[in-house]
Amino acid sequence: GQQLNQSPQSMFIQEGEDVSMNCTSSSIFNTWLWYKQDPGEGPVLLIALYKAGELTSNGRLTAQFGITRKDSFLNISASIPSDVGIYFCAGRPRAGGTSYGKLTFGQGTILTVHP
């Protein structure tokens, strides 16, 4: 199946620092999604990207859909303690037929923010 490489696997930062994480794929994707998961909860959608080169912001979060359609990054500016959690990228590959089907998820980036 599709493979997504998400890095880094974990990050330990001080409050106020900026954070960057990325995902790369061996295949072309039509959609990139970024989710955040709090401990013991389900993932919540942060940003959805649909076009190559698209740059989208949501508060302190910024994500981009890579020009090659094989990568995406997520930046968090001025981190705060509530940013703690697991961040997942997810991509939907370009394919024929119905757009229903399987998102592929990265392995997640565990973010720890020290006050």
Added chain:
Amino acid sequence: DGGITQSPKYLFRKEGQNVTLSCEQNLNHDAMYWYRQDPGQGLRLIYYSQIVNDFQKGDIAEGYSVSREKKESFPLTVTSAQKNPTAFYLCASEWKGASGANVLTFGAGSRLTVL
């Protein structure tokens, strides 16, 4: 409020027993999904259903079964054939994002522990 409800939140099971995890949504979404999450891994797809009375196997369907008798409900049964059932299980449903591409909305998850 509209959303996805998973129950129970925590479940303990003895080896050899079947258990059923409930997933109910009032979002009027057509497609529903079950994922399994293990520490340090991304989300792995167990089963998905695009419409009532139809479902397809995901990447790790062995030892699991589902039904989709109603649009709102997509229960997952973890059978005794599942060799390593201890995990966090996530149910999701699918909606179209702003640009028409589908994104997943997740429930809060169910943690199954086999004793």
